[in-house]
Amino acid sequence: MLSFVRNLREKIAKTKNSFVGKLAETIRLRGKVDEELMEELEDILLKTDTGVEMTTLIIDKLRDEIKVKKLTEAEAVQDTLQNIMSDILLTDYAETEDFYSEKASKPYVIFFLGVNGVGKTTTIGKVASRFRQSGKSVLIIAGDTFRAAAIEQLEIWADRAGASIIKSQQGADPSSVVFDGVQSALKKGYDIVLIDTAGRQHNKANLMQELSKMIRTIKKVIPAAPHETLLVLDATTGQNAVSQAKTFHEIANLTGLVLSKLDGTSKGGIILNIRHSLGIPVKLIGIGEQIEDLQSFDPVSFVEAMFTTEQTE
Ligand SMILES: Nc1nc2c(ncn2[C@@H]2O[C@H](COP(=O)(O)OP(=O)(O)OP(=O)(O)O)[C@@H](O)[C@H]2O)c(=O)[nH]1
Numbered sequence: 001m002l003s004f005v006r007n008l009r010e011k012i013a014k015t016k017n018s019f020v021g022k023l024a025e026t027i028r029l030r031g032k033v034d035e036e037l038m039e040e041l042e043d044i045l046l047k048t049d050t051g052v053e054m055t056t057l058i059i060d061k062l063r064d065e066i067k068v069k070k071l072t073e074a075e076a077v078q079d080t081l082q083n084i085m086s087d088i089l090l091t092d093y094a095e096t097e098d099f100y101s102e103k104a105s106k107p108y109v110i111f112f113l114g115v116n117g118v119g120k121t122t123t124i125g126k127v128a129s130r131f132r133q134s135g136k137s138v139l140i141i142a143g144d145t146f147r148a149a150a151i152e153q154l155e156i157w158a159d160r161a162g163a164s165i166i167k168s169q170q171g172a173d174p175s176s177v178v179f180d181g182v183q184s185a186l187k188k189g190y191d192i193v194l195i196d197t198a199g200r201q202h203n204k205a206n207l208m209q210e211l212s213k214m215i216r217t218i219k220k221v222i223p224a225a226p227h228e229t230l231l232v233l234d235a236t237t238g239q240n241a242v243s244q245a246k247t248f249h250e251i252a253n254l255t256g257l258v259l260s261k262l263d264g265t266s267k268g269g270i271i272l273n274i275r276h277s278l279g280i281p282v283k284l285i286g287i288g289e290q291i292e293d294l295q296s297f298d299p300v301s302f303v304e305a306m307f308t309t310e311q312t313e
């Protein structure tokens with residue numbers, strides 16, 4: 001077993017317990033394959049944010065397989081269910097592009113957005129550190145000018161990561177900070193630019209307009225940028241995350257999602273659901289508050305960490 005899969009499994013243990021663990025326990029307690037079991041499983045999937053459509057798809061497939069393979073053992077049902085779920089994930093991610101490649105243009109601009117408190121600033125710190133460790137120069141732009149504390153928090157992260165930062169005063173126009181920052185990155189030859197933005201509720205039209213203005217501003221300097229537009233979602237929020245993603249996507253044309261706080265009691269089903277219903281891939285996952293608690297989302301290792309137990313290695 002690769003050590004990062006083990007690490008991932010330890011970090012997402014709570015999510016695993018509250019999602020896959022609950023399914024397994026229900027199957028074990030019920031002990032037989034009947035209509036009641038199917039209803040209980042359906043109920044758990046819905047409660048763990050798998051979404052109605054995805055839940056129906058999974059349960060229908062499970063019913064088919066039970067019939068075709070004439071499954072009567074609870075254990076076989078569990079294996080089948082896990083296979084169905086991991087197949088969905090692997091199929092949905094078969095054609096996802098990697099997050100950043102060495103061939104990427106320079107500066108490579110990544111724009112972060114999302115509602116309040118989801119983990120944007122923390123994720124930027126982690127991403128900056130990761131790029132610094134691979135020898136890239138990183139400029140962080142403090143596009144959250146809403147609170148002075150937000151700028152200070154970002155400075156601390158930049159410092160920890162060994163990245164540079166461009167900031168302005170509290171209350172400054174975020175687009176003007178972004179303009180100065182991107183221009184400076186271009187002039188100074190930075191490899192990576194990470195742009196922080198203030199948290200905003202997706203139903204606040206004026207704040208959403210401010211985001212599109214920031215994106216237009218980036219494009220004035222570098223027409224092909226932002227190269228990644230990442231919506232950060234708190235994995236513990238559940239179904240509301242899907243509607244957040246829809247609204248932000250309309251405004252900002254997202255290229256990917258960051259699912260943060262997967263180390264908390266995330267309901268887990270969201271990860272099956274979100275790519276399928278929106279077509280936007282999860283590219284990074286946050287699995288803690290520390291600088292190293294970030295991974296590229298790799299469905300193969302995720303499935304392995306989520307669906308296998310230590311004993312079966
Ligand atoms: N457990 C855990 N906590 C996280 C993770 N990512 C962020 N947090 C915590 O979530 C809280 C909010 O994080 P921020 O990075 O400030 O979130 P933000 O989206 O920048 O917030 P605003 O700028 O206020 O909108 C902090 O306490 C972080 O430590 C994660 O992956 N796991």
Ligand SMILES: [Mg+2]
Nearest residue numbers: 120121144150
């Ligand atoms: Mg922030």
